[in-house]
Amino acid sequence: MSGNAGDGVRPFAIEARGLVKRFDGFTAVDGVDLSVPQGSIYGVLGPNGAGKTTTLRMLLGIIDPDAGYRRILGAERPHDVARAIGYLPEERGLYPAMNCVEAIAFLGALRGLPLREGRRRAHEMLEQHGLTYAADRQIRQLSKGMAQQVQILGTLVHRPRLVIFDEPFSGLDAINQGRLEGMMRGLAEQGTTVIFSTHVIAHAERLCDEVAIIAGGRVPFAGSVDAARDRIPAQVRLETRAQEGLWRRALPNDARHEGNFWHFSLPETGIEPVLRALIEGEAGILSLSIERAGLHDAFVAIAGEAAARALDQEKPEEEAR
Numbered sequence: 141m142s143g144n145a146g147d148g149v150r151p152f153a154i155e156a157r158g159l160v161k162r163f164d165g166f167t168a169v170d171g172v173d174l175s176v177p178q179g180s181i182y183g184v185l186g187p188n189g190a191g192k193t194t195t196l197r198m199l200l201g202i203i204d205p206d207a208g209y210r211r212i213l214g215a216e217r218p219h220d221v222a223r224a225i226g227y228l229p230e231e232r233g234l235y236p237a238m239n240c241v242e243a244i245a246f247l248g249a250l251r252g253l254p255l256r257e258g259r260r261r262a263h264e265m266l267e268q269h270g271l272t273y274a275a276d277r278q279i280r281q282l283s284k285g286m287a288q289q290v291q292i293l294g295t296l297v298h299r300p301r302l303v304i305f306d307e308p309f310s311g312l313d314a315i316n317q318g319r320l321e322g323m324m325r326g327l328a329e330q331g332t333t334v335i336f337s338t339h340v341i342a343h344a345e346r347l348c349d350e351v352a353i354i355a356g357g358r359v360p361f362a363g364s365v366d367a368a369r370d371r372i373p374a375q376v377r378l379e380t381r382a383q384e385g386l387w388r389r390a391l392p393n394d395a396r397h398e399g400n401f402w403h404f405s406l407p408e409t410g411i412e413p414v415l416r417a418l419i420e421g422e423a424g425i426l427s428l429s430i431e432r433a434g435l436h437d438a439f440v441a442i443a444g445e446a447a448a449r450a451l452d453q454e455k456p457e458e459e460a461r
Contacts (some may be wrong), residue, residue, distance in 0.1 A: 150177040151304050153333035154199060156422055158208035167242040168194045171208070176335055176350070181328050183344035184337040185439065186354035187450035193230055193336040195354065198308055213302055225254040226300035230307045230337075232291055236280035240266060240290050243279055247294030258297055265293045268320070284311050292320065297325075301312050303327060305336035309343055321347055339451050343437040353439060355447040371441050373405040373432035376414075381424025392416030406430060 154176035161169040161207065169191040176182045184192050197203045199210055201218030213221040234243045241446060244265065244362050245258030253261075266275050279287055288311050295303065308318050324334050324347055338344055352362040361368055379401050390413065395404035407414065411430065418425055433441075440448040 143200040150179060152176060152211075153178040153180075154182075154210070154212055154335065155206065156199060156210040159195065159205045159210065160207035160345040161191075161196055161198060161203065164419065169198070169205075171248070172354070172357070172359050173354075174199075174352055174359070174362060176286075176333060178333050179328055179331045180333060180349040181324055181347050182333070182335045183345055183348040183351040183352060185339070185341060185351055185451075186337075187447060188454075189450075190354045190447070191357040192354055193306055194357075196304055196335075196337060200225065200304060203249040218332075221302075223298065224301045226251070226295040226298065226303040227412070228292060228295045228305045228308055230310075232288055232311070234279045234287060234291055234294075238276055239276050239278050240282075241275050242273070244291055244294040244297050247291070251298040251300070253298040257319035261297050262293070269293065281437065285313055285316055287396070288312060289316060292323075295418050296323075300332065302333045303335070305334070307338060308336055309338060309340060317343075341436045341439060341451070351435075353442050355449050357444040361442045365435060368435060368442065371438050374430050374432045375427045376402075376404050376406050376411065377427075377431070378404075380418070382422065382428055385421045385423060387417045387421025387423045390414050390421075413443075423442045432437055 145389060152175050154174055154384045156172060156174040159168065159169055159172040172191070172195055174195075184195065186192050194203070198205045199212060199218065201212075207320065210218070212218045218225075220295055221346040235246070238246065241259055243253050244262035245253075247260065248258035249255050259324075263272075263275060266272050269289065274282065274290075279290065281375070282290065292305075292308065295305075312320060315366075321343065324336070327334050335339075336343075348365055350362070350364050351368060352359050353368070361371075381400070391402060392404045392407055392414075395402050412430075415428075416427075430449065437447075439451065
């Protein structure tokens with residue numbers, strides 16, 4: 141059911157239910173459900189081959205699902221709202237003989253932006269991002285990372301209401317990854333919906349309001365980052381001066397002892413009953429910290445060890461240099 145702005149819930153920019161896609165008898169996507177609120181930053185997490193790109197292409201109407209339905213910006217046919225969408229595919233591609241301004245303007249023209257206006261906006265965007273010096277350079281003269289920055293600007297030049305990035309951080313160095321994160325936040329602040337796929341969980345943890353975890357063509361979890369992290373109980377790290385005492389009975393069954401430290405899951409009743417027992421039993425509390433699970437740990441718990449290992453093996457290109 142679509143959200144209603146009148147009841148305080150943001151309407152959905154994307155709704156998909158039961159999406160299925162098969163290729164030569166292989167089921168690449170098997171019953172995917174997604175609901176992406178307008179103006180949010182939404183991450184699709186999973187290793188290569190999990191079904192991320194196929195799902196995004198079905199949402200865009202590049203390929204049609206074999207079953208299920210999708211609604212994009214209120215339209216059941218993605219092509220009806222294509223001019224309001226920006227798309228950065230995983231396979232980057234610009235005409236090498238074009239200069240930066242023409243390449244950006246050309247990508248805008250594919251979404252209905254007049255070339256003259258596209259060129260004007262291209263100059264403006266290059267200046268905003270410190271790339272004025274490259275305006276007349278041909279794409280073949282650019283580094284891979286710079287060419288990707290140009291393509292990202294071309295994805296945004298027509299000022300879309302919805303932007304879909306497929307592995308946008310791949311090929312960017314740490315500085316430009318940070319700039320792209322800032323750009324995504326800026327788009328969301330302006331009301332643009334941003335959805336991106338990634339196998340680098342750190343980006344999603346920093347950026348996303350909500351995420352979908354995809355593994356084996358299915359989505360075992362879709363919701364807020366906090367809800368994903370809450371799948372694993374918070375962990376308590378306790379340091380005591382005393383080693384023995386009746387207070388030890390108050391520690392949960394999973395408590396493990398390492399030197400002066402105790403490690404255990406935060407009880408459902410909270411830390412207060414444990415604290416009372418520690419104080420009354422004169423345990424001598426030297427330190428106590430409570431740490432919530434990270435999104436990576438949540439991914440392992442939700443998608444399984446195999447999917448997590450596949451994710452961890454996919455090192456970003458910039459880390460391999």
